Amino acid sequence: xxxxxxxxxxxxxxxxxxxxxxxxxxxxxxxxxxxxxxxxxxxxxxxxxxxxxxxxxxxxxxxxxxxxxxxxxxxxxxxxxxxxxxxxxxxxxxxxxxxxxxxxxxxxxxxxxxxxx
Numbered sequence: 001x002x003x004x005x006x007x008x009x010x011x012x013x014x015x016x017x018x019x020x021x022x023x024x025x026x027x028x029x030x031x032x033x034x035x036x037x038x039x040x041x042x043x044x045x046x047x048x049x050x051x052x053x054x055x056x057x058x059x060x061x062x063x064x065x066x067x068x069x070x071x072x073x074x075x076x077x078x079x080x081x082x083x084x085x086x087x088x089x090x091x092x093x094x095x096x097x098x099x100x101x102x103x104x105x106x107x108x109x110x111x112x113x114x115x116x117x
Contacts, residue, residue: 014032017032017035017036017039018030018032018035020035020039021035021038021039024038057093058092060096061092061093061095061096062076062092062096064096064099064100065079065092065095065096065099067099068099068100068103068106069110072107072110074110074113074114078113079109079110079113082112082113082114082116083109083112083113085116086112086113086116088109088112090109095109
């Protein structure tokens, strides 16, 4: 019986992996075993950091809102609490955008919160 070598499939598999390793330094882009380890680790980091990015952005938005609130003499927690009492439904992303790009609208929100107290 003839021996099956899987040459075409194996070559295609290795080529695909080395293509993913393009741009890595030295053996990481040239040697199959090293490239395989590096690509596997890179994929793991990419998966992990897609989750982490969401946390990072949320903390950035909170920082920006807090800075704008403190400049107006109110704490972040008081501001968020006041917005909830006033039944203003704005997420932190849009609040941070207002705090940075539209200061007048943000000041109106702060005055609305101060009226609640």
